[in-house]
Every structure is written in C-alpha cells, then in structure tokens.
Amino acid sequence: MGPPVMPEPSILLSVKDLHAHYGESHVLHGMTFDVPKGEVVTLLGRNGVGKTTTMRSIMGIVAKRAGSIRYNGTETVGLPSNRIARLGIAYCPEERGIFSSLSVRENLVLPPVIKPGGLSLEEVYELFPRLLERAGSQGTKLSGGEQQMLAIARILRTGAEMLLLDEPTEGLAPVIVQHIGDIIRQLRQRGFTILLVEQNFHFAATVADRHYVVEHGQVIDMIPNADLAANMDKLKTYLGV
Amino acid sequence: MIMKRLMLSAAALALSAGVAQAQYSDNKVKIGILTDLSGTYSDLAGKGTIVAAQMAIEDFGGKVNGLPIELVSADHQNKADIASSIARKWYDTEGVDAIAELVTTAAAIAVREVAKEKGKIDLNSGAASTPLTNDKCSPTGFHWTYDTYAMAAGTANAVVKSGGKSWFFLTADYAFGHNLQAQTERVVKANGGEVKGSVRHPFPNADFSSFLLQAQSSGAQIIGLANAGADTINAIKQAKEFGITQGGQKLAGLLVFITDVNSLGLETAQGMVLTTGFYWDMDEGTRAFSKRFAERMNGKMPSMVQAGVYSQVTHYLKAAAAAKTDEGIKVADKMRELPIQDFFAKNGKIRADGRMVHDMYLAQVKAPAESKGPWDYYKIMRTIPGDEAFQPLAESTCPLVKK
Amino acid sequence: MMTIFGIPTQALFGQLLLGLINGAFYAMLSLGLALIFGLLNIVNFSHGALYMMGAFVAWLLLTYLGAGYWLALIIAPLAVAVFGIICERFLLSRLYKLDHLYGLLLTFGLALVIEGLFRQLYGISGMPYAVPKELQGGWNLGFMYLPIYRGWVVVASLVLCLGSWLLIEKTKLGAYLRAATENATLVQAFGINVPMMVTLTYGFGVALAAIAGVLAAPIYSVNPLMGSNLIIVVFAVVVIGGMGSILGAVITGFLLGLVEGLTKVFYPEAASTVIFVVMAIVLLIKPAGLFGKRS
Numbered sequence: 061m062g063p064p065v066m067p068e069p070s071i072l073l074s075v076k077d078l079h080a081h082y083g084e085s086h087v088l089h090g091m092t093f094d095v096p097k098g099e100v101v102t103l104l105g106r107n108g109v110g111k112t113t114t115m116r117s118i119m120g121i122v123a124k125r126a127g128s129i130r131y132n133g134t135e136t137v138g139l140p141s142n143r144i145a146r147l148g149i150a151y152c153p154e155e156r157g158i159f160s161s162l163s164v165r166e167n168l169v170l171p172p173v174i175k176p177g178g179l180s181l182e183e184v185y186e187l188f189p190r191l192l193e194r195a196g197s198q199g200t201k202l203s204g205g206e207q208q209m210l211a212i213a214r215i216l217r218t219g220a221e222m223l224l225l226d227e228p229t230e231g232l233a234p235v236i237v238q239h240i241g242d243i244i245r246q247l248r249q250r251g252f253t254i255l256l257v258e259q260n261f262h263f264a265a266t267v268a269d270r271h272y273v274v275e276h277g278q279v280i281d282m283i284p285n286a287d288l289a290a291n292m293d294k295l296k297t298y299l300g301v
Numbered sequence: 302m303i304m305k306r307l308m309l310s311a312a313a314l315a316l317s318a319g320v321a322q323a324q325y326s327d328n329k330v331k332i333g334i335l336t337d338l339s340g341t342y343s344d345l346a347g348k349g350t351i352v353a354a355q356m357a358i359e360d361f362g363g364k365v366n367g368l369p370i371e372l373v374s375a376d377h378q379n380k381a382d383i384a385s386s387i388a389r390k391w392y393d394t395e396g397v398d399a400i401a402e403l404v405t406t407a408a409a410i411a412v413r414e415v416a417k418e419k420g421k422i423d424l425n426s427g428a429a430s431t432p433l434t435n436d437k438c439s440p441t442g443f444h445w446t447y448d449t450y451a452m453a454a455g456t457a458n459a460v461v462k463s464g465g466k467s468w469f470f471l472t473a474d475y476a477f478g479h480n481l482q483a484q485t486e487r488v489v490k491a492n493g494g495e496v497k498g499s500v501r502h503p504f505p506n507a508d509f510s511s512f513l514l515q516a517q518s519s520g521a522q523i524i525g526l527a528n529a530g531a532d533t534i535n536a537i538k539q540a541k542e543f544g545i546t547q548g549g550q551k552l553a554g555l556l557v558f559i560t561d562v563n564s565l566g567l568e569t570a571q572g573m574v575l576t577t578g579f580y581w582d583m584d585e586g587t588r589a590f591s592k593r594f595a596e597r598m599n600g601k602m603p604s605m606v607q608a609g610v611y612s613q614v615t616h617y618l619k620a621a622a623a624a625k626t627d628e629g630i631k632v633a634d635k636m637r638e639l640p641i642q643d644f645f646a647k648n649g650k651i652r653a654d655g656r657m658v659h660d661m662y663l664a665q666v667k668a669p670a671e672s673k674g675p676w677d678y679y680k681i682m683r684t685i686p687g688d689e690a691f692q693p694l695a696e697s698t699c700p701l702v703k704k
Numbered sequence: 705m706m707t708i709f710g711i712p713t714q715a716l717f718g719q720l721l722l723g724l725i726n727g728a729f730y731a732m733l734s735l736g737l738a739l740i741f742g743l744l745n746i747v748n749f750s751h752g753a754l755y756m757m758g759a760f761v762a763w764l765l766l767t768y769l770g771a772g773y774w775l776a777l778i779i780a781p782l783a784v785a786v787f788g789i790i791c792e793r794f795l796l797s798r799l800y801k802l803d804h805l806y807g808l809l810l811t812f813g814l815a816l817v818i819e820g821l822f823r824q825l826y827g828i829s830g831m832p833y834a835v836p837k838e839l840q841g842g843w844n845l846g847f848m849y850l851p852i853y854r855g856w857v858v859v860a861s862l863v864l865c866l867g868s869w870l871l872i873e874k875t876k877l878g879a880y881l882r883a884a885t886e887n888a889t890l891v892q893a894f895g896i897n898v899p900m901m902v903t904l905t906y907g908f909g910v911a912l913a914a915i916a917g918v919l920a921a922p923i924y925s926v927n928p929l930m931g932s933n934l935i936i937v938v939f940a941v942v943v944i945g946g947m948g949s950i951l952g953a954v955i956t957g958f959l960l961g962l963v964e965g966l967t968k969v970f971y972p973e974a975a976s977t978v979i980f981v982v983m984a985i986v987l988l989i990k991p992a993g994l995f996g997k998r999s
Contacts, residue, residue, distance in 0.1 A: 119893045145895030157890040160997075161882040169876075170883055171894035218895070339820075341929070344829040474973050502968075503976030505933055507924050510722045511968035511975075514848060518715060534830060534925040542835060542851045542923055544842055558829075564925065566832025601827075 072097040072222055072253045073118070073149075078127035078137075080110075080117045080277075087113045089277040090127070095222070100244060100254040102264040105274035106300055111257040112154055114274070115224050118255070119151045120144040131222070146174050150215035154226040154257070158207045160200040164191055167199040168214045175219035179250075187243060188213045205236040212243065222253045229263050241266050261288075261295060273298045324626040326396055331371040332358070332614060333397040335387055335412065336427065337404050338376035341505075341530045345558040346404040346427040349607040352597050354401060356590075357614035365622045373397065377408045384408035388415040388423075398627040399424060399617050402610050406430040406477050413442050420629040424617060426609035429529075429556060430480050431692060434654040438699035441633040445657045446609030447578040449477070450692040452556050453484035455576030455685050459663050460523055460553050461492040468553075469521035470499035471512050471536055473528035478504065481555050482527040497521040504528070509536040513543055522550060529556045534564050541569050558604050562678045567669040570678075574665050576690075579605035579645055580679050583662075586644030602676040612645035613657075649687070654699035658687040718848030719969045720962055725854045727961020728861035731954045732916040733934070734941040735865055736909035738953035739872075741942070742885040743905045746796060746807035751938065752931025753815040754910050757784050758917025759926045760822060763831045773836035773922070780918045781911035788910030792903050800902075815932070822928035830927030857919050864915065865954045872950055881905065885948065940983045946996020956994060 073095040080088040088110050095101045103111045116122045118129055120141035129136045136144045145151070150171065159167055168184065168191060185192040188209045194202060202210060208228055215223060225244075229237045237260075244254060244267045258264040264271060265288050273281040275298065283291050334354050336346045351374045358370045373391070377384035384403075391397035392415065400416065403409040404427025416423040417439035425433055426446045433444045468489050472478040478501070486496050497519045500512050513536070516524045524545065526533050533554055540552055554561075557575040581591035581602040590611065594603045603611075620635035621627050641649030646659035664679040672678065694702055733751060740748045761783050762776035771779065791814060799806045835853045842851040872878035884891040884898055892898040917931075924930055941960055945952030960979050967978040974981075986994060 121889055121893055140899075141889070141893045142895050142897050145893055151890075151893045153890060153893075157887055159883045159886050161886060162879055166879045170879055170891075172896060174895050215894075339823065339828075341828060343823070344827040347828075500972050502972055506976065507930070507934060508722075508726050510725070510854070511719055511965060512972065514715070514718050514722065515969070517849075531830060531925045531927055531929070538925065539923055542842075542853060544849050544851070548849075560827070560829040564830040564832060564927070566834070568834060569832065 070097045071095070072132060073255065074128070074130045075114070075118070076128040076130075078114070078117060078125065078129060080113050080122045080126075081124040082113070082122070087277055088117065088125075091117075091274070091277065091279055093272045093279045093282070095253060095255055096269075097221075097253050098248070098251060099269040100248050100256060100267050102256045102258050102261075102268045102271045103274050104258060104261055104264060104271050104295070104299065107259070109274045110277040111274055112226055113277075115151070115153075115226050115255070115257060118144075118224060119149065145220070148175065148220045149222045149224065150218055150220035151224045152211045152215055152226060152228065154230065156207050156211040158199040158202070158210055160198060162199050163195065164197050164199055164202065164210060165195040167210055168195075169217070171214055171218045173218050177221070178219035179216045181217065184213050184216055187216075187246070205232050205239075208232060208236070208240065212240070216247070221251070222255070223247070224255050226257045227259065228256070229258070229260055237263060259299075261299065271295075324628060325365070325368050325621075326398065326627055329369045329371050329396075330365045330618070330621055330627050331373065331395070331397045332617070333387075333391045333400045334372065334374040334402050334610070335377050335384060335391075335400050335408070336374070336402040337379050337408075338374075340379045342379065342404045342427060344560040345530075345604045346402055346606045349594070349598055349601065349603060350402045350426065350610040352594065353603065353607045353611040354614045356593065356597075357611045357618070361615060361618045365618055365627075366625065370618065377403075377405075379405045379408060381407040381411035385411035385415050388412040392416070392419050392421045398422060398621070398629070399632075401614055401617070402426050402606070403428055404606065406432075406480075409433060410437055413437050413439055416441060416629075422617065422629050422632060424610075424613040426613055427606040430477055431484070432480075434652075434656045434692070435698040438654045438697075438701055440701060441629045443613065443633075443636065443651060443655045443657060445613045446605050447576075447661065448656075448691070449481045449484045449556070451578070451661050451685075451690045452576045453481065453488050454690060455661050455663050456553055456555055456574060457485045457488040457494075457525075458492060459574055459683070460551070461489055461494045465523040465551060465553070466494040467497050467521045468494060468523045468525050469497050469516045469519040470525045470527050471509065471516060472499055472501050473504040473506075473532055474501040475504050477529070478527045482525070485525055485527065485555055499527075502528070502532070505530075505532055507535055509539045510543060512536075513540055513545055517543070517545055517548065517550065523553050524550055525553045525555055527555050529558075530561065533557060534561055537565055537573070538569055558606070559602065559676070559678060560604055562666055563676070567667060567672055567678065570666045571668040572666060574663065574682070576685070577605050577662050577664055577679070578659070579603070579608040580662060580664060580681060581608075582677065582679070583681060584644075590644050600675070608645050612641065612643050612649075615643060616641050652694055653702045654694065654697045655701075656691055656694075656697075658691050660687050661685040661690040714847035716966075716969065718845075719965045721845075721848065721850065721965075722854075723962040723965020723968075724958060725858050725961070726964060727958035728858050729916055729920065729934070729957075730938055730941045730961055731865050731957030732861050732912055732919075733938040734945065734953035734957045735868055735950060736912035737938060737942050738945065738948055738950050739868075739881075739912075740906055740909040742948035742950070743881065743888075743902055744792075744796065744807070745800060745804065746811065747804060747939075748909070749808055749812040749935070750791075750815040750818065751811075751910075751913050752933075752935030753818040754784055754788060754931070755913040755917040755920070755934065756822065756928060756931035757787065757818065758914030759833070759921040759924075759930060760826070760831070760917075760928075761914070762918045762921045763833050763926050766833065767831075773918070776921075777915065777918050781914040784914035784917075785907040785911040789903055789907045792906040796906070797899070797902075815935075819928045819932060826928065828927060828929065830925040830930075833921040833926050835922040853922060857923075860915075860919060864912065868912070869950060869954065937979055940979045944979075944983050944986045944993055946993025949993065949995040949997075952993060952995025 071094045078091040117125045271283045272279045399422035401424040403425045406428045409428035423442045425444045470482045472482045624631045624635040637651045649659035663683040758780045761780035765771040765776045839853040945956035968975045
C-alpha cells in the first residue's frame with residue numbers, strides 16, 4: 061500500500077515542462093503548474109520572467125512552444141488559438157486590445173459565444189454599468205479604467221469557463237483596482253476559473269487562492285494564499301521588493 | 302576514274318572561285334527580326350513576323366549562293382534604347398547582316414541610326430511614321446509595308462470624296478498620333494474639307510466617352526481616329542455605345558489592322574473604311590501564302606506587317622544573291638535595282654529615299670451577314686496605285702533624293 | 705447658353721456624369737484593394753490582372769459555352785475568387801509576417817504571369833464582347849446621350865460599394881473584419897478562424913475586381929493588358945483615400961473619376977497625370993490620405 065492519497069481538486073488546466081521561444085530567444089524553460097477548477101490562481105514574478113509569454117502560450121499565440129498544456133484533458137500544444145479558445149479559454153491581454161474601429165457595444169459582443177453558460181449582456185451591463193452608458197462611443201475613446209472593464213467584460217459572455225487576465229490592474233487608480241478586485245471575486249463566486257498575471261501581490265492576495273512564483277521562465281515556488289502572510293519575506297526576496 | 306577525278310577537281314575549282322568571287326561575312330547570311338514580342342503590337346507584328354521570315358527563307362531554299370541563311374529574333378519591348386542596343390550587338394558582334402520588321406517608330410528610328418552609322422541594312426515593316434523616308438532616311442534603310450502618309454491619303458481621300466468634308470480628330474498624344482493627324486489634315490484640306498477641331502488623348506487611354514462627346518458636339522461629319530491598337534478599339538467600341546454612329550457621324554480609323562477588326566468583331570466594326578497594304582483574301586497568291594501562314598499560327602491570317610516581312614526578307618535575299626555579297630551598301634543598291642514581284646507587291650519598286658512603292662487598298666469592313674467565317678472581314682473597294690498612295694518623291698526631305 | 709470657363713454648362717454636366725461612371729470602376733477596384741490591404745497587409749498588385757481575368761472569363765463563357773452577360777456576372781467573380789483563394793492559400797499566406805514589399809513583389813510577379821499566360825493564349829489585341837441586348841440603346845438626357853449600359857454600370861457599382869460598406873460597418877461579420885484588421889492575433893484568440901476569414905476576404909476583394917472586369921468587357925477592349933494600365937490609377941486612388949480605408953477608397957474613387965472627367969474637358973493632355981498630381985498634393989498635406997488614420 062502506498063501513502064494515503066489526498067482528495068485532489070479537479071485540475072482544469074495543467075501545464076507541464078512548457079518551453080517557448082520568441083524568435084531566437086528561449087523564454088520559457090519548462091514551466092510546470094496546475095490550475096484547479098474554480099480557483100483564482102496568480103502567476104507572480106518580476107518583469108520579463110515569462111508570465112505574459114505563459115499566457116500567450118496557453119492561448120496558442122506563441123507559435124513556437126513545446127511541452128504539454130492540457131485543458132480539461134485536451135492537449136492544446138499544436139492547436140491554433142481559435143481552436144483553443146473554443147475549448148473554453150478566454151483571454152484578456154495586458155494591452156487590453158480594445159478595437160478603435162469598433163464601438164463599445166461592438167467590442168463587447170465581438171468574441172463569439174462558444175458554449176452556453178456565459179453571462180447575458182444584461183448581466184454584463186449590471187456588472188459594468190459604465191459600459192452601457194458609453195455603448196455607442198468608439199472603443200478607444202474610453203478611459204484606461206473603462207477600457208480595462210470592457211476588456212474583461214467582453215470575455216464573460218462567451219461561455220468560457222477559464223479566464224486568462226494579464227495584469228488587469230496595471231496603471232489604474234486605486235478605486236478602479238478595488239472595483240476590479242470585486243469583480244474577480246464575484247466571478248470566482250460564479251464558478252469561473254481564473255489565471256491572473258500580477259506584479260502587485262497585495263492586490264493578488266485579495267483575490268487569489270494560490271500563487272505561483274515565476275523566475276527565468278520556470279515556476280520556482282507555489283504559495284497557497286492562506287500561507288501568504290507566513291511567506292511574505294520569501295516572496296519579497298523573489299520579487300525583489 | 303581519271304575522268305571522274307578531273308571533274309571533281311574542276312568542280313572544286315569552280316566552287317572555290319565562286320567563293321572567292323562572292324563575299325559573305327562569316328560565310329553565311331544572317332537576318333535578325335527585331336520586333337515587339339510581348340507588348341501592344343505583338344499580334345499585328347510579333348511572332349507572326351518571325352514565322353513570315355522563316356517562310357521566306359525556306360521558300361528561298363535556305364541558301365544564298367550555297368551559303369546558309371540564319372535567322373535570329375529578339376523582343377525590343379517597344380523601347381528605343383533596347384532596340385538600339387540589340388541592333389548594335391547584332392551588327393557588331395553577331396554578324397547580323399540585316400534587321401527586319403521594326404514595329405514602333407521610336408524603335409525603328411533608333412535602329413535606323415545604328416544601321417546607317419554602320420552601313421548595315423534595316424528593313425522596316427511595322428513602323429508607321431514618315432520620317433523614316435524623309436529626315437531619317439538612309440542609303441541602307443528601307444520602309445516596306447505602309448506609312449502614315451499612305452494610310453491618311455487612302456482613307457481620308459476616300460472619305461472626303463464621298464462627302465465627309467468636316468473632320469474632328471481624336472489623337473493619341475505622342476509622336477505617331479501627331480504625325481498621323483498632320484498627314485490626314487493635309488489630305489482633308491487639299492480635298493476641300495475642313496478640320497473642326499481635335500483633342501489629344503493620353504496614351505494609352507481606356508475611356509473615350511469624354512472625347513467622343515466633345516467630337517459629337519463639334520458637329521463634324523467625320524471623327525478621325527489618329528491612334529492605334531487598343532486605343533482605336535476602345536474608341537470605336539464606345540462610339541457605338543454612345544450612339545455616335547446612329548447620330549449620323551462617321552468614324553474613320555486612320556490606322557486599323559486586321560487584328561483590330563478581329564478584336565472588335567464585325568458587329569461593331571462593320572461598314573468602317575480603312576486603308577491596308579495587304580489583305581489575305583485578294584487573289585491566288587495571297588491566299589496560298591496566308592493559308593500556309595495560318596497553318597503555323599493557329600489559324601490566324603497574316604496582317605499586312607507580317608506579309609510585308611515575308612516580302613522584304615525575300616527581296617533582301619534575292620539582292621544579296623545577285624550582289625554576291627552581304628555588304629550593306631552593295632546589297633542596298635541591288636535592292637533598289639531589282640523590281641519586287643511577289644504576292645505582296647505587284648510591280649513594287651524602291652525609291653532613292655528607301656520607300657518601297659506598291660499598291661495599297663481601300664477596304665470596307667463587312668457586315669456580319671456578309672462574312673463567311675473567321676478572318677473574312679474586308680471588301681476591297683479600290684486599289685490605290687503606289688504612286689498615288691505614297692508621298693511623292695519630290696516632297697521628300699530625304700537628302701538622298703536628288704532635286 | 706450659359707458657360708463656365710468657356711465650356712457650355714450642359715457639356716460640363718455630361719462630362720461630370722462620364723467622370724462619375726469612370727469613378728465607378730475606380731471605386732469597385734479600390735474597394736477590393738483597400739479591403740485586402742487592411743486585412744492581409746498586402747498591396748495586391750495582381751488586382752488589375754484579376755480584373756482582366758474577370759473580363760476574359762466572361763468572354764470565354766460566351767465563346768465556348770454560349771453563356772451570356774448575366775450568367776457571366778455571377779460565374780466570373782466566383783471563378784476568379786476561387787483562383788484568388790488558391791493563390792492566397794498557397795502563396796500569399798506565406799508572406800503575412802514579412803515586410804509589405806514581399807507581398808507587393810509576389811503579387812506583381814503573379815500579375816505578370818497571369819497577363820503573360822493570357823497573352824500567350826489569346827494574343828494582345830483583345831476579344832470582342834457586346835453590350836447585352838437588355839442594356840443596349842440609351843437615354844437622351846437633354847445635355848447628353850447616356851447609354852443605358854453606362855447607367856447600369858454606375859448603379860451596379862453604387863449597389864456593390866454600398867452593400868460592401870454596410871456589410872463591413874453594420875454587421876457582425878464586418879465587426880470581425882474591422883477588428884482583425886487592427887489586431888488579428890487577438891481576434892483569433894477569441895475563437896474566430898482568422899486565416900479562413902483572411903482567405904475569404906481575399907476571395908471577396910478579388911471577386912469585386914472580377915465583377916468590375918465583367919462590367920468593363922462590353923465597353924473597353926478585352927485584352928490581357930487592360931488591367932495593367934488601370935491598376936496604377938487605382939493604386940493612386942487607394943493612397944489618396946488612405947491605405948486600408950474602405951469608405952475612403954469608395955468616395956475617392958468616385959471623386960477622382962470626376963476630377964479626371966473635368967480634366968478631359970479643360971486640358972485633356974493631363975487627364976492621365978492629374979490623379980497623380982492630386983496624389984502628390986494630398987500626400988504633402990495629409991500623409992495618411994484623406995480618410996486614413998495616422999498610425
């Protein structure tokens with residue numbers, strides 16, 4: 061008989077030994093981590109350690125990748141990004157990616173609904189009333205905070221169960237950061253699984269279940285949110301703050 | 302045995318004497334066809350002129366006084382600089398004795414200058430402009446098939462005499478168009494007609510409706526098309542569309558080739574009067590040649606330019622044989638001396654200015670019902686005697702003409 | 705009779721109308737070019753050759769199958785679109801990540817090959833194609849005689865341009881297209897098959913060129929080089945309108961038709977250059993073109 065097996069939460073996304081290249085430069089050196097279903101998980105780390113590249117690799121935007129990324133049991137390395145999206149992953153990029161030639165409403169309804177279970181347009185507007193007020197404006201005429209809202213809002217309708225949020229709080233005023241924190245907690249409540257890239261671990265601590273620390277394209281540590289206070293010194297060393 | 306040896310050596314002697322007597326550079330006669338193989342004129346000249354030259358050489362027996370005839374060809378892309386550099390290379394290093402065809406005035410004049418400088422032969426069939434036998438004439442240069450003077454004289458004379466007194470010109474805005482308009486105007490005025498106006502259109506030009514409208518409002522009876530190829534086709538097509546012809550005005554295509562008529566279709570082109578130096582369906586001789594030509598050209602009948610190349614190459618070879626040399630000036634003198642007698646030119650003769658004078662023909666395009674099939678396009682209305690068709694020698698500004 | 709600068713007003717109306725008709729061709733062709741440039745980032749130099757193919761397919765259909773104008777108006781764009789799609793899949797799609805220049809060179813080469821092939825097969829001087837029976841004749845507008853066919857060309861072009869504009873500006877599909885023009889990677893990451901969309905867009909742009917070709921067949925000489933002269937003007941139209949701007953391409957197309965029409969009255973010798981003069985002036989004042997966004 062082996063050791064007793066702990067009841068594992070079911071894993072929605074499993075990344076194993078992921079390598080990725082941008083042209084000649086080797087960015088990810090064997091990223092390995094799991095995202096359990098229903099959790100909010102962050103990737104913490106300094107600038108340039110490969111957090112965004114990890115997101116883009118999961119999404120299939122980085123063409124040169126090796127290793128394994130399994131979503132709900134399906135291997136996605138080798139699939140084009142549109143097929144990966146159709147499995148149920150939605151992506152909110154760091155640069156937000158609001159389309160200037162589309163109105164706010166058009167931006168909002170642009171990502172196609174891929175399966176049932178997403179939020180209705182009314183529910184989205186309930187979460188982000190500001191977007192309803194500005195529905196007719198050009199997408200890029202919104203303020204930075206509103207654009208971030210829009211970038212998150214538009215991926216909630218699609219029925220994707222997993223959201224990839226790349227630095228949603230970057231450069232935003234504290235009150236808006238707080239609002240985004242509320243939204244992420246509400247989404248967790250609704251059963252979304254969220255992978256979050258953050259530099260601001262104070263913010264991360266308020267929303268996440270666990271944190272992966274990334275350095276040089278590898279996960280070097282995992283800290284459950286409950287243990288964060290105890291590991292604060294270690295974390296500060298990792299992040300160099 | 303002895304007898305046989307004797308005969309052989311006698312033959313050898315005779316042969317060597319013959320060779321010593323006849324002077325052919327490189328021991329062969331080499332002809333170059335320099336033409337437009339890919340551009341606007343590649344249907345009316347182009348590959349068909351190479352085929353015509355080949356036929357001329359074959360019909361001549363492939364040899365001049367026992368020495369082989371060689372044929373080369375190149376595409377001058379209608380560019381004067383390309384034409385002159387090919388001509389230089391051919392004359393200087395490749396032993397070409399005569400360059401033939403030479404469509405497009407700019408290319409023709411460029412080659413004329415090279416040939417004149419080197420005392421080599423150039424035989425023009427496709428180029429239209431009259432300077433070739435005026436200011437730019439050369440002792441070794443010839444203009445064979447037609448020119449703007451002959452086209453203008455033929456068509457304009459006929460049109461004015463049948464009542465088309467007032468004219469408006471649509472003129473391609475480059476040297477050829479200007480030249481053609483000037484030649485035609487002269488004939489119109491000489492016959493008591495008047496010119497109501499003209500418009501110079503860009504070359505090339507796809508839409509003529511605007512110019513046609515100007516022509517229409519001029520009230521002229523005749524709209525003269527001093528252009529060629531696709532420009533002429535577009536103008537005629539659109540004149541029909543705009544009801545110009547139904548309105549009583551008539552079009553006169555001043556340089557229309559059979560390939561243009563083929564492209565327009567008889568429905569559109571019918572009734573048009575034009576001048577040509579050759580039509581395939583005139584007599585036994587023209588039909589026999591054209592049939593052989595068509596067999597090699599996917600059923601296409603020869604244009605006057607293509608038939609002209611056959612005639613000029615044949616005449617050159619005859620002269621080179623008679624002169625017993627391929628030296629430019631001597632062959633040229635012989636060419637002027639010998640009459641031209643073939644299916645293309647009946648009683649043709651070459652004047653001092655290099656003009657080969659032969660009969661031209663006034664033709665009218667058949668109606669679809671009159672045509673028995675492909676390429677059955679023309680009714681020959683009248684034969685224009687050579688001396689009437691071409692510019693009188695007395696008017697030539699060629700310095701070679703003794704006045 | 706009233707005159708403007710010595711030209712009777714009535715004649716001027718006629719010339720303006722004719723300019724508008726030519727503008728219709730510019731608009732259809734530049735619309736396709738702008739669409740293709742926007743999404744594929746490729747300056748499609750083969751557009752003129754594909755326009756020529758449209759006209760030739762119409763002629764081939766008539767000559768070998770007896771299929772008339774109306775059928776050609778449907779079949780020719782489809783056939784040319786299929787050809788375009790094959791080119792896009794096997795050739796152009798390899799160039800998207802490279803500089804514009806490569807796409808330009810490839811499509812330019814493609815145009816030469818297509819034109820060369822047709823020239824080899826059918827010669828240079830062109831093929832006859834008549835105005836369809838239903839559209840023969842004309843209307844006397846008082847100030848000019850307007851052939852019914854020209855009227856049809858303007859109407860057809862306006863409908864096509866307006867339809868395309870509505871499709872692009874007012875539909876979901878159009879939103880995908882506009883979004884992909886800005887950021888194709890992200891649109892694909894939303895689950896949209898962008899490569900397929902790119903292929904179909906190319907097919908659509910090319911089909912527009914082919915329709916223009918069929919419309920042109922009864923009035924212009926149908927010859928292998930008919931597109932190569934036109935395409936330079938159309939490029940100028942796209943540059944003046946602003947690279948990639950759909951509305952800019954259409955409006956500029958019609959406007960330049962008018963400008964050219966007027967030039968043909970006042971100074972015909974300049975008719976072929978006036979558009980390039982306008983282009984130079986516009987580029988000096990607004991480098992991104994009249995409707996272009998500065999990027």
